[in-house]
Amino acid sequence: MNKTLSPIVTVRGPVDHEVRNQIVAAAKEHFSLYGYEKTTVSDLAKAIGFSKAYIYKFFESKQAIGEAICANCLRQIETEVRAAVDEAERPPEKLRRMFKALVESSLRLFFQDRKLFEIAASAATENWQAARAYDGRIQELLKDILQQGRQSGDFERKTPLDEAVMAIHLVIRPYLNPLLLQHGLDYTDEAPLLLSSLILRSLSP
Numbered sequence: 001m002n003k004t005l006s007p008i009v010t011v012r013g014p015v016d017h018e019v020r021n022q023i024v025a026a027a028k029e030h031f032s033l034y035g036y037e038k039t040t041v042s043d044l045a046k047a048i049g050f051s052k053a054y055i056y057k058f059f060e061s062k063q064a065i066g067e068a069i070c071a072n073c074l075r076q077i078e079t080e081v082r083a084a085v086d087e088a089e090r091p092p093e094k095l096r097r098m099f100k101a102l103v104e105s106s107l108r109l110f111f112q113d114r115k116l117f118e119i120a121a122s123a124a125t126e127n128w129q130a131a132r133a134y135d136g137r138i139q140e141l142l143k144d145i146l147q148q149g150r151q152s153g154d155f156e157r158k159t160p161l162d163e164a165v166m167a168i169h170l171v172i173r174p175y176l177n178p179l180l181l182q183h184g185l186d187y188t189d190e191a192p193l194l195l196s197s198l199i200l201r202s203l204s205p
Contacts, residue, residue, distance in 0.1 A: 020058045023048060024068045028116070036066055036118040067130045069116070070123045074134040077105040082141065091149030092200050098145065099192040102138075103175045107188060120178040135176060139169050146203075155203040168199055 026048040031039060041062050045052040059065045084101035088094040111117060123131040143165045149155030174180040175191065184191070 017058065023055060023058055024065065027065045028069050031119060032115045035115045036122060066119045066122060067128055070119050070128060071130040073109050073120065074130060077109055078134065078137060080105040085141065091145050091152055091154050094145045095200060096196045098141065099172060099196040102172060103188050103192050106175060106181055117178060124177050124179045138176060139165055142168055149203065153205060156205045171195055171199060
């Protein structure tokens with residue numbers, strides 16, 4: 001079933017404004033204590049010490065604030081994944097490290113704080129722009145690894161590249177989406193090794 005795309009949330013005020021960053025940091029702390037769904041912009045304004053009107057100068061809605069927090073978390077995961085991939089020399093090992101880092105980083109960030117998990121869950125459920133952008137960047141990283149593997153002779157070249165990327169992305173998707181990840185916690189220790197090994201066998205020339 002196709003999901004309805006969440007509208008793109010616009011940001012008001014200078015993106016790098018110190019006050020905007022202060023609002024995001026304070027909101028993250030407040031959401032950690034009281035939860036995202038139960039908090040209103042009015043609640044947030046009282047907790048931060050700003051007026052609601054002042055917050056609206058920088059964010060058009062609570063979702064926009066949630067998007068900023070979500071985007072920061074996803075960027076942290078992506079940074080860790082890319083660092084793990086860069087440590088490997090050959091494409092097969094890059095793919096293995098990508099799987100392992102995705103699972104470990106997602107578990108640590110999404111489940112160390114159950115209140116903040118609500119934001120990640122909302123992002124996945126409502127298909128927020130931050131989540132879509134992150135998903136697209138992960139697919140691009142995967143595509144780069146496959147291209148490198150084809151050039152080095154480690155991976156087969158018969159399957160159309162986009163088709164191979166999509167197939168592998170579908171395999172790792174349960175570990176990208178927090179709503180799906182929480183239902184597979186019993187397998188997170190074995191999954192990265194088993195799935196990456198299966199995929200690498202399918203990619204053999």
